[in-house]
Amino acid sequence: MQDGITPAELHSKAFALYTQGQDWDQRSAWYAKADELVASGGEPDRGHGRKRAANWAGQIYNYENFWREHGRPRENTRDRATLLAEEGRLGIWATYQRNFESTLCQYQWIRLDISPAFVWDLHESGWQDTLDSCIEDVEKKGHLPNLNPADPTEFARARWFRRQLRHVQTGTLSRSRAERFAALLKLAKTT
Structure with missing residues (x-):
């Protein structure tokens, strides 16, 4: 395990940073709640408008879990045969977060920024x-x-x-x- 910080601690830190600001938006609230539920081992609400938040929270949890066990998922490699299917999916997910950074809500941006597994550059x-x-x-x-x-x-x-x-x-x-x-x-x- 590369880092002793738990998913619940990461959520708590991100939520504290998010709630310090004044720009609370509904979309960020959904992502924060989904992250909280996944971090505590629960199943997030996939109701109206919340499915993307639930999927995203599950993916960041999977990404960090992979990192803890194997290191940062590779996003590209010359020898594609060495890239595990799960690693490839997680790498594509991380690339997507970077490419569409401007469309992320405030909570997503904060949560990715504090993640020990994710890097922007x-x-x-x-x-x-x-x-x-x-x-x-x-x-x-x-x-x-x-x-x-x-x-x-x-x-x-x-x-x-x-x-x-x-x-x-x-x-x-x-x-x-x-x-x-x-x-x-x-x-x-x-x-």
Whole structure:
């Protein structure tokens, strides 16, 4: 399990954030209620106007449950044969949430934003995950990743590191990324 936070705790946090605002709308209320029922193990109301909310609440629960057991569902892969059917469906669901962000109600947006499994920007999240892995390498091994052919994971991180270094040198890395990358370099110098 990757995260100890329960679905009920996630709902409570999202509901608290939602109710802090003044823009309570009926659609958000339906999604909040459906999320509460799914999080507590109940079955949400699928009555008039509520079927989409019930389906959505079930999907975010399934998405987070998959993440807890297997990691974030892949949304695309070169080798489609390695993509489990459930993982593919959940990946498509997540892509849909991102693509239609502007049509989500306030509660949906808040709930996705606090989800430990869901990310709005896959590329930025992947970049940060690799940076975090490099920081972990420095802290545990005392050095930046090396081009070590015996360790494919370290080799891939070393290639990533070198690409980022080249971007820094040419000034093509965004300011935000450059600052985080500089912190990695500083850490590596101090160990």
